[in-house]
Amino acid sequence: MTPAPGNDADDGRLVADLLRTVPDFPKPGILFWDLTTVLADAAGLAATTRLLGGSLDGSPVDVVIGIEARGFLLGAAVAQALGLGIVPVRKQGKLPAVAASRSYDLEYGSATLELPAGVLAPRARALLVDDVLATGGTARAACELVEECGASVAALAVVLELPELGGRDRLDGRPLHALLQR
Ligand code: AMP
Secondary structure: OEEOOOOOHHHHHHHHHHOEEEEOOOOOOOEEEEOHHHHOOHHHHHHHHHHHHOOOOOOOOOEEEEEOOHHHHHHHHHHHHHOOEEEEEEEOOOOOOEEEEEEEEOOOOEEEEEEEOOOOOOOOEEEEEEEEEOOOHHHHHHHHHHHHOOOEEEEEEEEEEOHHHOHHHHHOOOOEEEEEEO
């Protein structure tokens, strides 16, 4: 695994070194990229926050969107660093007031994500944050929720992209910044 081009090499190397893989989770044959070892390390968390927050290339942003669940942890740190607020995109049934909901296909079955009502300003420019971009279904659904509410996607920032799963293609050209690529 190598730091993606354009990121600070030292921070990227630290994050890559701290990231842990767990084979056969959550089911046989899946290699799970576990961020807990990065988040638990003070320098690792700081480096990840710097890299995610610095991935905007000067694009203006008004709000951070954290995608459940590891996107909440990362997104809150990034929002704090950028002086912004954070809005969670949650799995169905967790939010008491819902502005929009979107279902998407998983490898087996489907899932639904929801955006809370009354917290995302129309025309807000959003930075979406998550840990891993795999097939891109989750990220695409989150982007569509933001757009359905009248806001726009300034960028999607993830710690790790798994390019062989084609997630980037499912974003239809929305800006993607991956700190690391497998
Ligand atoms: P996808 O919708 O396929 O892009 O899946 C992305 C979501 O599933 C992210 O929120 C990740 O947290 C999680 N995910 C998918 N594959 C992995 C993996 N191999 N390791 C860790 N997390 C994963």
